[in-house]
Amino acid sequence: MGADLDHKAVERAYARWAPVYDIVFNRIMDTGRRAAVAAAAKAGRRILDVGVGTGLELPYFGPNHEIVGVDLSEPMLRKAQERVASKQLKQVTGLCVMDAQRLAVADASFDAVIAPYVITTVPDPMGALDELARVVKPGGEIVLLNHISADSGPRASFERWLGRQTQHLGWRPEFPWERISSWYENRPHITLVERRTMPPLGLFALIRFSVGPKVTDAFKTAI
Ligand SMILES: C[S@@+](CC[C@H](N)C(=O)[O-])C[C@H]1O[C@@H](n2cnc3c(N)ncnc32)[C@H](O)[C@@H]1O
Incomplete structure (x- = not known):
């Protein structure tokens, strides 16, 4: 790695x-963004992005939603702010670092948290997933778009090679499904609802989790 x-x-x-960013990554990853927004939008009105x-997915939310967008990068958020202003996206109620x-x-x-193309970019993906789950209401959803790396073959070799550029790229080209499955399999209040392959070339997956009531240790002992 x-x-x-x-x-x-x-x-x-x-x-x-x-x-x-928009020139390179807008069209090529847009099918996934639209599918992720459609899924999150069904979960309720209040959505954390x-x-x-740069806010490429924000225009896909309807006027009845209330979207708060957060990001680590101020330069990326400034672009999102420009998009919100130029397109008058009233559904976006906040953008914060x-x-x-x-x-x-x-x-x-x-009601839902959406994180399109993000989890492979955070230093501690499992810690971030726990945070996303914490802020979702019971019955709500977490919707991710994620690159899932190949197990073997030429794509796996290429991803391993590209993995050496991780710091420069700002994401991990190597991200096996086990990183996701080991997270939810150890969280009784999290259920995998859907895993759907997304373009381009099936490199990405739309992943949906429902968040149930937290199972406390006392309850676990009782059952
Ligand atoms: C590949 S971009 C995806 C942007 C957008 N969701 C899209 O669909 O185009 C990944 C974004 O995650 C942000 N990011 C990385 N690590 C983060 C963290 N720990 N907390 C919040 N945002 C983070 C980056 O700054 C970047 O804007």
């Missing part, structure tokens, strides 16, 4: 990406 990520490397990488970046691993958000305060 290549050098891993830390917040400074991620901030540096996205400060470099911000001016060209974690790693909102925030770390996915330490959300300054109360427990169970959103």
Whole structure:
């Protein structure tokens, strides 16, 4: 595996990406964004968009939603702010600098959390997933779009090679499904609802989890 990520490397990488991000990543990853928004939108009105970046997914939410977007990168958020202003996206009620691993958000305060193309970019993906689950109301959903790396073959070799560029890219090209499955399989209040392959070339997956009531240790002993 290549050098891993830390917040400074991620901030540096996205400060470099911000001016060209939309040109490189808008169309190629748009099918996934639209599918993720459609899924999150069904879960309820209040939605937290974690790693909102330049806000490419924001126009896909309807006027009846209330979206708060957070991101570690100020340059990316500035682009999101420009998009919200130019497109008059009234459904976006806030954009703030925030770390996915330490959300300054109360427990169970959103109907859904959406994180498109984000979890492979955070230094501690499992810690971030726990944070996302914490802020979702019981009965709500977590919707992720994530690159899932190949187990074997030429793609796996390429991803291993690309993994050496992790710090420079700002994401991990190597991200096996086991990183996700080991998270939810050990969380009794989390259920995998859907895993759907997404373009381009099936490199990405739309992953949905429902969040149930937290199973406390006392309850676990009782059953
Ligand atoms: C690949 S971009 C995805 C942006 C957008 N969601 C999209 O669909 O285009 C990943 C974003 O996650 C943000 N990010 C990385 N680590 C983060 C963290 N720990 N907390 C919040 N945002 C983070 C980056 O700054 C970047 O804007």
